[in-house]
Amino acid sequence: MSDQTPVIELQDLNVKRGIQKLEIYSMKIYPGVCYHIFGPNGSGKSLLMDVLAHRQSVDGGNILYEGKSLKRREYSQAVVQKQIAYFQQKPTGWIRGTVLSYLEKTLKERKISAGIAYQQAMAQLDEFDLKEFANVKRKLLSPGVFHKVELIRCLLQSSDLLILDEPYSIPDESFIKKFNSRLRNVIRNEKKAVVIASAQSLSRFRLVDIILNLNHGRIVRVEKTRRPPRTDNRNKNRRYQNHK
Numbered sequence: 571m572s573d574q575t576p577v578i579e580l581q582d583l584n585v586k587r588g589i590q591k592l593e594i595y596s597m598k599i600y601p602g603v604c605y606h607i608f609g610p611n612g613s614g615k616s617l618l619m620d621v622l623a624h625r626q627s628v629d630g631g632n633i634l635y636e637g638k639s640l641k642r643r644e645y646s647q648a649v650v651q652k653q654i655a656y657f658q659q660k661p662t663g664w665i666r667g668t669v670l671s672y673l674e675k676t677l678k679e680r681k682i683s684a685g686i687a688y689q690q691a692m693a694q695l696d697e698f699d700l701k702e703f704a705n706v707k708r709k710l711l712s713p714g715v716f717h718k719v720e721l722i723r724c725l726l727q728s729s730d731l732l733i734l735d736e737p738y739s740i741p742d743e744s745f746i747k748k749f750n751s752r753l754r755n756v757i758r759n760e761k762k763a764v765v766i767a768s769a770q771s772l773s774r775f776r777l778v779d780i781i782l783n784l785n786h787g788r789i790v791r792v793e794k795t796r797r798p799p800r801t802d803n804r805n806k807n808r809r810y811q812n813h814k
Contacts, residue, residue, distance in 0.1 A: 576598040576600055577599050578634065579598045579633070580596065580632075582596075583595075583621070590617050595789075597782070597789065602763070603757070603763055604763075604765075604779050605763075605765045605766070606780070608769070609785055614786070614787040619733050636730075655724040655727040655729040655732045655733065659739075661716075661720050664720070665708060669703045673694065674687045676727060677691060690726070694725070698748055703719075718740065721734075731764075731765070732763070732764045737766060753777060779794065
């Protein structure tokens, strides 16, 4: 897929769920770009994330996934659901098994052999200081550890699109720092698209390229945030000073 082709595109979208609704005239998500869906509680962030993850039907408009039309049935919504790495605010998919078996299953779905899946899953748990929870069952995990395991699962899926709904709601700066380091590599080097929904500013993480301000189900403002690397500016200053 070309960097010029959106991973996902929303066209004239109308969605209603309960008292919430979305009206998105146009929205494009490109590879290698990090988007922040920013807005107050009740603005429709989670509903928009469900739409992007193909977990919510739409009442009007169309969704294009890698250039293919959902309205024209050019791709399967069920297949795309499995291809997208989705971190939900209240995950419900994982019920049984241990942390290790859950991560191994994620890797095996990518056709990775059992032995390699075990090694990679254990390496991830070690990297994020969660190795002690490898054989702990889902029902015995604290909400905080469960939250972390779900974020690791998103990284292991190796998807072209990561959708993360309030991923920073845990008060663990060490984990967040390591996770953001991995996420930065996913965006900049692997050229994956990442969409983060959060009611808080993410400027301190220096991850976000575009902020989409959502209010009452509509995108009311779009802001670009990426700045030239500081090293380039320092080098320019040095060259200028040397010529003075």
